[in-house]
Amino acid sequence: MGGGDRILRLTPVNSSPEGSGELAREAVVSLLQATLDAMPTQGVWQLPIRDPAGAVVDFEVLAASPEARDIKDRVGKELVGLRMLEGYPSVAGSPLWEACLRVLTTGEAEDVSPYVHTEDDDGVPYLSTYSVRVAALQGGVFLSWVRHDREERLSTRLLHTERLGHLGWGHWSLVTGEVEWSDQLYVIHGRDVADGPFPLEHYREIAHPDDVPVVDHALSTLVESGGPHEFELRIRVGREYRHIRTTAEVTRDAAGRPVEIHGVVQDVTDWRRTADELAEVSQRLEEESQLTARLQSIILPVQDAVPGLQLGVRYFPAETAPLGGDWYQAIHLDNEEALLAVGDVAGHGLAAASAMAKLRHAITGLAFADHDPAQILVALNRLLRRMRPDVLATAVLARYRVEDRTLTWTHAGHPPMLLVRGDKVHRLLHPGVLLGVFESVTYTCAQVRLEPDDLLLMFTDGLIERPGRDLFEGLDILSAAISEVVPKVPPDERVSAVMEVLAPSNTGDDTCILVARIMPNALEVS
Numbered sequence: 001m002g003g004g005d006r007i008l009r010l011t012p013v014n015s016s017p018e019g020s021g022e023l024a025r026e027a028v029v030s031l032l033q034a035t036l037d038a039m040p041t042q043g044v045w046q047l048p049i050r051d052p053a054g055a056v057v058d059f060e061v062l063a064a065s066p067e068a069r070d071i072k073d074r075v076g077k078e079l080v081g082l083r084m085l086e087g088y089p090s091v092a093g094s095p096l097w098e099a100c101l102r103v104l105t106t107g108e109a110e111d112v113s114p115y116v117h118t119e120d121d122d123g124v125p126y127l128s129t130y131s132v133r134v135a136a137l138q139g140g141v142f143l144s145w146v147r148h149d150r151e152e153r154l155s156t157r158l159l160h161t162e163r164l165g166h167l168g169w170g171h172w173s174l175v176t177g178e179v180e181w182s183d184q185l186y187v188i189h190g191r192d193v194a195d196g197p198f199p200l201e202h203y204r205e206i207a208h209p210d211d212v213p214v215v216d217h218a219l220s221t222l223v224e225s226g227g228p229h230e231f232e233l234r235i236r237v238g239r240e241y242r243h244i245r246t247t248a249e250v251t252r253d254a255a256g257r258p259v260e261i262h263g264v265v266q267d268v269t270d271w272r273r274t275a276d277e278l279a280e281v282s283q284r285l286e287e288e289s290q291l292t293a294r295l296q297s298i299i300l301p302v303q304d305a306v307p308g309l310q311l312g313v314r315y316f317p318a319e320t321a322p323l324g325g326d327w328y329q330a331i332h333l334d335n336e337e338a339l340l341a342v343g344d345v346a347g348h349g350l351a352a353a354s355a356m357a358k359l360r361h362a363i364t365g366l367a368f369a370d371h372d373p374a375q376i377l378v379a380l381n382r383l384l385r386r387m388r389p390d391v392l393a394t395a396v397l398a399r400y401r402v403e404d405r406t407l408t409w410t411h412a413g414h415p416p417m418l419l420v421r422g423d424k425v426h427r428l429l430h431p432g433v434l435l436g437v438f439e440s441v442t443y444t445c446a447q448v449r450l451e452p453d454d455l456l457l458m459f460t461d462g463l464i465e466r467p468g469r470d471l472f473e474g475l476d477i478l479s480a481a482i483s484e485v486v487p488k489v490p491p492d493e494r495v496s497a498v499m500e501v502l503a504p505s506n507t508g509d510d511t512c513i514l515v516a517r518i519m520p521n522a523l524e525v526s
Contacts, residue, residue: 028138029045029062029063032045032137036065036066039065039067041065042065042067042068042144043064044061044063044065044079045062045064045141046059046060046062046142047059047062048140048141058086059084059100060081060084061079062140064077064079071119071128072119084097085097090117090118090119095115100134103141104136108136109133110133112132112133112134113131113132114130116129126446127447128147129148130145130146130147132145163184165365165369166184166188167266168181168183168186168188168264168266169181169182169185169265170262171262171263172199172260172263174250174261175260177199179199185197185265188237190238203215206236206237207234208233208236210234211233214232214233218231222258222261228247228248229248229249230246230247231245231246232245242269243267244267245265245266245268246266247263247264249263275354275357278354307332308400308518308519309516309518309519310495310517310519311330311495311514311515312496312499312513312514312515313328313513314513315328315512315513316511316512317510318510325345325346325352326511327345327356327512328341328343328512329342329343329360329363329364331363331364331367333367333399336401336402337401337402339363339373340400340456341398341458342396342414343395344393344394344461345391345392346391355388355393356393358383358387359383359393362380363376363380366380367399372445373398373399373445374410374432374443375443377395377410378442380412381412381441384435384436385436391436392437393435394414396409396411396412396416397409398456405450407450407456409430409448410432410444413431413434413435414460414461415460415463415464416431417458418455418475418479418482420457420494421454423487424483425479425482425483427475427479428446428448451518452519452520453518455515456515456516456518457482457515458513459512459513460510460513462511481501481502482498482501485500494517
């Protein structure tokens with residue numbers, strides 16, 4: 001919408017003597033814009049554009065709230081002057097368009113929910129879902145909307161988060177002595193819910209003798225500074241000691257006195273055992289190649305089946321420095337969803353491998369918490385800045401919903417994913433800043449509706465990078481190779497065929513590759 005000379009004249013808002021209609025309309029527009037400027041909502045006021053016969057052929061935005069944002073990230077008054085069908089052709093004939101026409105005629109407001117909007121980019125449809133309210137106003141229609149993906153059952157997902165991430169939370173009142181625990185905190189401590197939670201001082205009794213000073217230091221630090229403060233200790237659960245990692249902070253009253261401690265506790269026993277196993281392997285194996293093989297079995301395990309997808313993964317260690325920071329992840333989530341990811345931690349050796357392991361472990365917990373890829377990247381960035389401020393990393397993350405074959409993705413400083421549809425190769429570009437560069441960053445997601453037998457290709461830069469060659473040149477060469485091989489084989493052999501033609505361009509860097517085929521039957525698992 002917008003741009004170009006007007007061919008059709010707007011119908012005046014109110015009938016008036018010649019020469020005063022335009023002034024009346026301008027007064028209404030000015031009043032409505034001033035009103036919208038004070039409204040904390042996403043909304044625009046549109047007037048109909050009619051042909052000589054009086055039929056509505058489009059709508060034009062004459063006022064917009066500051067919060068209004070469209071699918072192309074135009075905000076507020078950037079929307080003024082836009083025409084609905086010129087700017088958003090897919091609205092034509094949609095339930096939203098029909099609702100606008102009805103409201104204009106009847107004057108009765110309507111809700112269009114959900115309204116699924118489609119934007120087409122180079123033949124690939126991008127979907128977004130809205131709830132839209134259409135109301136008659138001053139000879140036009142007022143549209144207000146909320147963007148969302150789907151209804152969330154927050155309480156159930158929090159329970160999944162706690163259980164699958166081995167997480168629990170607790171509140172300890174420093175004034176009344178009251179204590180509140182989540183269900184998973186009882187599981188972590190091996191305690192019966194009927195026995196209730198225990199006070200903070202009890203940690204001194206169940207902590208490993210060597211870790212009692214850790215408890216004392218944590219409590220004194222929290223009371224003095226407020227936090228957040230993170231610490232790890234061993235506690236006795238039954239006949240064994242479990243490793244728990246706690247992040248806690250204090251809330252204070254108006255006078256600055258501490259009144260309550262809030263804490264999130266995670267059972268990291270299995271992670272600690274993995275770290276100990278890594279340390280043991282590094283001490284026991286003398287040759288780098290032996291160490292690499294063992295670490296791969298710990299950090300990059302054989303991939304499990306994922307519903308709706310046929311997967312292929314491969315890891316190529318660097319010839320000169322076999323132990324690197326490249327990784328992949330494919331996780332079967334609840335509700336027939338999957339998380340696919342590939343990442344690259346800068347550098348080689350145990351430091352890079354250790355940082356890589358932390359990122360992969362964190363992604364697993366965050367994915368089951370139903371965070372979208374953008375939220376996961378924000379959390380990974382915070383993790384690196386706090387635990388490994390000397391490390392930078394890149395990643396591409398995608399969440400796939402089997403039910404409607406919707407892919408939601410984003411990436412941080414990483415080469416784009418490739419979408420292979422037929423013999424055409426599309427680059428899925430939605431860039432974001434590298435992980436670990438800034439303290440506070442935000443990321444956004446893009447969506448695409450996939451089709452049966454589409455291929456997704458994720459990889460690290462070792463696949464296309466070569467000294468003296470531009471990365472985009474490497475992408476072109478890779479795309480050409482894929483376009484040549486895909487039409488020559490049946491769909492069910494395309495994953496293996498593509499994997500066979502992929503070889504690292506830079507043997508001095510390690511390379512991870514993940515190829516996923518969209519199964520024709522949404523419920524089929526390979």
